[in-house]
Amino acid sequence: MREISLIVNGQPANVASRDLATLLTELSYDGDWLATAVNGVVIRRDDRVAYALRPGDRVEILSPMQGG
């Protein structure tokens, strides 16, 4: 499948995935503690499969971290 270009966590990424859930697998992100957003809009865990990615999308994948 032809790859599309995305920005993932601020870095360019060429991927074959066409939905957000598949993208996480393709990039080896694994964990039920991950939060995702595309173009500044939160995509909840249950909505990732149905979320269609488009070239140029800016994807954020975040994890719990220490904070004050």
Added chain:
Amino acid sequence: MLEVYGKKLSSRLILGTAQYPSPEMIGEAVRAGGACAVTVSLRRESAQDTAAAGPGGIFWSMVRSLGVPVLPNTAGCHTAREAVTTAQMARDVFGTNWIKLEVIGNHDTLQPDVFELVEAARILCDEGFDVFPYTTDDLVVAERLLDAGCRVLMPWCAPIGSARGPVNLDALRSMRAHFPDICLIVDAGIGRPSHAATVMELGYDAVLLNTAVARAGDPVYMARAFAGAIKAGRTAWHAGLLEPRDFAVPSTPVIGMATFQ
């Protein structure tokens, strides 16, 4: 017992989880201080780390094992939009409506951008979040935050991480007097247990701190010290403090003194 957004809390100390010498020490400090909640954040993590149950997964597992409520923050956000998105992501991961709302307006002082803060608070309250806004001691801003739907206010007492303690006691005193029925939590600037005791003596409901414990020579002992100071300050406030006087007043009765001449 302190009740916040319908939840009864086990103490009046909220601890941050950053800057500790080790992840294990976070748990030890939380237990030693009897913290009623802990703050957490969301950050980018590499795929390799998450695949190997890296820092994020290990940290989250550790936090869950503490058995205390989690207060996610929006630290590092500079606009209402960033903060709202971060809060929504936090709710998806942490499964709580609680959010410590931070919208930073200045890189040097880390003081809140109160205009963006109020805007973000309004949006998040409308979406059902229980917002804990990190704010200044400005009464008008506080009013706006309450109008937006906040039921808690978290004024700073000094810049984040400065350890300077309450630099404007009059402002904190005014805030307490102006909002007698609102939960007020001092957030940011606490450096010593005596600082925490001081704000609790003013009638504040709780203290949120991180650096003063995490960067102490012994974080576990310091957490215990803060717990004691917070309890002492709260008890003193209940007891009723003696107001300062301009002149000396003898404590021993002067009536009945013997005459030797």
